[in-house]
Amino acid sequence: MDPRLLVIAGAAFISVSAILFRLSGVSAGTAAFFRCALALPVLVPLARWERHRAGPRRRAGVDVAAGLLLGVDLVLWGASIDRVGAGIGTVLVNVQVVVVPLLAFAVLRERPSRAFVPAVPVMLGGVALAGGLAGHGGGPDPVLGMLFGAGAGVAYGGYLFLTRVAGRGQEHRAQPVLLSTLGAGAASVAVGVPWQGVDFTPGWPALGWLAALAMTGQVCGWMLIGAALPRLRADAAGTLLLLQPVLAVVFGAALLGERPGPAQLAGCGLVIAAAWLTGRGSVHRRDDSGMGSRARGDRRAGEHADRTTVP
Template sequence: MTTSASPRTSTAVRRQVDPRLLAVAGSLCIALSPILIALSGASPGTATVFRCLLALPVLVPMALLERRRLRPVAGEMPAGRPWLVVVGGLLLGLDMTLWTGAIHAVGAGVSTVLVNVQVVILPLLAFLVLGERVRLSFLLAVPVMLGGVALASGLAGGGGGAADPVTGTVLALLAAFAYAGYLLFLRLGSAPGQRSGPVTLATAAAAVSSFVLGSLWEGVDLTPGWTAIGWLALLALIGQCMGWVLIAGGMAKLPSSTGASILLLQPVGAVLLGMLVLGQFPTVWQLIGCAVVIAAVAFAARTRAEPAPADASSS
């Protein structure tokens, strides 16, 4: 008797939480990621490998609890395609490693703006792979977005305090393509109702691909020091576990236009936090470029009709 009442109560409590608040909280968690990466001082491969490995002890129990929760509802586990999730996870490892390199090169805020170009890349991939319709408004937003990317990269007015704005821009855009691929494969491979399970599997696969890429790039330091491990553990908890699960839980219940708009809090928050915490002040042109990118992505995301799960699993 007590056992049957308890799940109903917890379900009722979950339903009372506004999904927009969950998505906003998740976006703000992810906005902290580039700050924590920069504070760790770790190389791209090192930061990504530890981010994934330190997140798994939290994600695995969440996945097991989700498995137990879904089994009584369906009578058996809903069918998915785990190999597609693994492919997506390998792309996620590439995304996070390249993005970390972009953070070092162009700064936390600008790199986060650029990597969120995935919100526009994803519809193009969905069109090529799934045959989903691409609206005229999407095509109109692309040249505006590319102009904003050029400004944000520091091509006008210098790169500000960025170490290498052009290289950072290239890395961030490559990361955006990998990120969009991750979202697409996660969407194709996840079963209905699954959130933590696919994220856990993708995180394990990301640890593998980030180790390979990091080893070939700047190396992976398996003993980065306790200070770096502390920042990376905080990154794993806030950016990898809390952020992704909150966003997945909130955006699954939101229209895609609302959810995609909320995701744009990530680059805005990262730019502001980069200025406040790290003293990374972009030039006026870079700030204008960031604003243009955000506006173009918001326009494209607001007008396209995508299922929520494609955006729900984002970084």
């Protein structure tokens, strides 16, 4: 399947997270912990079946490290929303669109496309409008909220980059999500308990919403995105994930009866246009032959020689 479609489908699952978090009525630390804990009963049997079929997961330490960054992101993002408001918080966490390509260039020497650099301010402006920034003022502590939001965006970008690197050349899907979920749960407890506190008994209604959050945002969303990231350029993957706030506007209107204003609709249009422009030609051809690139080149050279040799 086209990895761009997988990312869009994963973004759709994750975009419901804010709605489910709001309906649960719990703190950011509590939501981060239960988002991970309630995903384990599904991820563990999937990972065991996958291990039996495809063998043990290599680069498991990278998956756990990625999960630690995800847990930090989840707690910081919630703290940012409380202090600076949802609009600015949504923009700040999406600095991942810059962080992921920068890391890919610094570590892997992967250059972004020509269309990406001029599209970045357009994308962030569109996210700002889609997040309702035009109609909301700052929160009670905007400076601290912006620092938390920027930290969440950097941690989120690091998580995406490590997930992309760890998934290269491997067919595992459930095992990396399980390992990163364990890391995220540990980080949410380590950061959330001393800072915000984690309510381990939030009540049955809240647990129901948190279970839905775990299935959509943690299991389905990250398994789809994790399957696609190694097959996409870093800039295109980060750009397509900006569709999350756009889809959140759509689901908010469909599920909660929210009515997006003209500025939000314009922002959604900008993000979609930028995602389309930067997503063209962004798919890495997948190697299903079991051979490396040099071997494939030798084979193709031999085939070419066979076709051109005069009998």
